[in-house]
Amino acid sequence: MVTLADLQVATLGEPRLDSPLASYVEGRSTNQYYVAEGDRILMDDTQALVESRQVPWEELPTFEAGGPRARIFFDPARTKAAVVTCGGLCPGLNNVIRSLVRALDDHYGVSDVVGFRNGYAGLDPATGLEPVALTRDYVADIHERGGTVLGSSRGARDVGVMVDTLVHHGIDILFVVGGDGSMRGAHVISEECRRRGLEIAVVGVPKTIDNDIPHIGQSFGFQTAFARAAQSITAAKVEAQAAVNGVGIVQTMGRHAGFIACYSALAAQTANFVLIPEVPFTLDGENGLLAHLRRRVADRGYAVVVVAEGVGPHLQEGAGDATDASGNAILGDPGRYLRDRIRADFAEHGEEATLRFFDPGYLIRSVPADPADAVYCSRLAQTAVHAAMSGRTDMVVGRRRHRFVNVPIGAVVQRSHNVSPDGDLWLSVLESTAQPRSMV
Numbered sequence: 001m002v003t004l005a006d007l008q009v010a011t012l013g014e015p016r017l018d019s020p021l022a023s024y025v026e027g028r029s030t031n032q033y034y035v036a037e038g039d040r041i042l043m044d045d046t047q048a049l050v051e052s053r054q055v056p057w058e059e060l061p062t063f064e065a066g067g068p069r070a071r072i073f074f075d076p077a078r079t080k081a082a083v084v085t086c087g088g089l090c091p092g093l094n095n096v097i098r099s100l101v102r103a104l105d106d107h108y109g110v111s112d113v114v115g116f117r118n119g120y121a122g123l124d125p126a127t128g129l130e131p132v133a134l135t136r137d138y139v140a141d142i143h144e145r146g147g148t149v150l151g152s153s154r155g156a157r158d159v160g161v162m163v164d165t166l167v168h169h170g171i172d173i174l175f176v177v178g179g180d181g182s183m184r185g186a187h188v189i190s191e192e193c194r195r196r197g198l199e200i201a202v203v204g205v206p207k208t209i210d211n212d213i214p215h216i217g218q219s220f221g222f223q224t225a226f227a228r229a230a231q232s233i234t235a236a237k238v239e240a241q242a243a244v245n246g247v248g249i250v251q252t253m254g255r256h257a258g259f260i261a262c263y264s265a266l267a268a269q270t271a272n273f274v275l276i277p278e279v280p281f282t283l284d285g286e287n288g289l290l291a292h293l294r295r296r297v298a299d300r301g302y303a304v305v306v307v308a309e310g311v312g313p314h315l316q317e318g319a320g321d322a323t324d325a326s327g328n329a330i331l332g333d334p335g336r337y338l339r340d341r342i343r344a345d346f347a348e349h350g351e352e353a354t355l356r357f358f359d360p361g362y363l364i365r366s367v368p369a370d371p372a373d374a375v376y377c378s379r380l381a382q383t384a385v386h387a388a389m390s391g392r393t394d395m396v397v398g399r400r401r402h403r404f405v406n407v408p409i410g411a412v413v414q415r416s417h418n419v420s421p422d423g424d425l426w427l428s429v430l431e432s433t434a435q436p437r438s439m440v
């Protein structure tokens with residue numbers, strides 16, 4: 001269970017300098033914009049949860065409020081910042097990069113910002129990748145494009161070498177935009193900085209298209225991702241409906257968490273079966289997916305199945321045993337496997353099914369952020385800049401209860417955020433699909 005101590009953000013030292021925000025908001029008092037140092041946001045959201053803690057209210061787990069502070073740690077005139085993007089693509093990466101650069105300059109007058117290229121590889125001189133200067137001009141239009149202008153990569157790098165690179169380039173603040181692996185990397189980098197007594201702040205903007213990082217609320221890019229996935233579900237329905245015994249299969253992203261599958265299915269309102277890693281199911285037998293699917297097609301003439309990429313281990317023995325350069329499991333191809341099994345199953349029963357398979361994964365990852373995500377990216381980046389300038393480190397930004405929050409990296413990498421099979425989201429999915437509560 002998470003305690004208040006787990007949610008205490010580390011700092012490099014006392015923030016002694018006045019924030020230059022005063023001159024930014026000309027002629028007006030800026031006090032109303034500052035967040036009080038002790039402002040915190042409750043983690044528990046029900047009375048029953050609070051009572052079950054059985055601790056005095058001041059010991060309840062709370063998140064530190066994010067936002068601008070009246071006192072800052074770094075002297076803007078002598079501060080150099082860097083940005084790195086790691087892991088898979090996600091809508092909004094360029095929005096985050098742009099807003100980091102703009103917030104540093106607009107709010108604090110920090111204009112010396114560089115971008116390390118191709119993820120942590122850019123922090124290893126052996127790769128020969130020189131950092132790029134992130135000027136206002138350089139970032140002016142990048143939010144209109146998907147992907148990341150800095151490039152990305154997977155694969156381990158020596159932490160000592162990476163910290164040497166930060167020192168070599170005179171970096172005071174490192175912003176890491178990446179997934180769970182990248183945040184583990186950021187944690188290791190900040191630990192090494194502390195061990196060497198270096199005053200370098202490491203602040204993360206967590207990126208997970210799957211929405212599987214805990215404590216940060218919804219992750220940026222997630223809304224864009226499920227909106228696009230929903231379009232594929234609608235297309236799958238149109239195709240399936242027009243075919244004889246049509247079965248449309250949409251494989252969504254979601255390595256360990258089925259949020260995209262659930263939200264896109266709820267958005268499209270046309271899926272008949274949603275398969276996610278958190279809810280086991282079988283294919284064969286009276287209560288297996290194949291039997292239910294045959295009945296549905298017999299009744300209505302077509303069916304739509306949404307399957308998260310991470311359900312492989314439910315389907316195929318050995319799926320998930322292979323790993324990529326960062327040690328992440330390669331999860332096989334459950335959608336195509338399902339397609340072949342469904343076709344074979346109809347044939348076994350003397351019928352022919354028309355299968356239509358959609359895999360919008362890479363298309364979704366690479367699109368620009370929708371407006372809601374664009375706003376969110378921008379504000380997360382601003383929160384990250386405020387946190388870093390005030391000397392906070394080894395932390396990420398998130399949003400809880402309509403407030404931006406600062407959360408220690410240690411808390412967000414401890415476990416993953418998943419769809420609860422007993423929760424209201426899954427219940428909504430069951431209600432909207434009318435699929436059986438259990439298919440095991």
Ligand code: ATP
Nearest residue numbers: 086087088154155156178179180181182184185326
């Ligand atoms: P996503 O999985 O969402 O695409 P990610 O950040 O989890 O993003 P990874 O490829 O797992 O993607 O990791 C990104 C970088 O972080 C890689 O360079 C990897 O070597 C590094 N990394 C991962 N785990 C650790 C760790 N425990 N310690 C240090 N570095 C790590």
Ligand code: MG
Nearest residue numbers: 087179180181
């Ligand atoms: Mg990951």
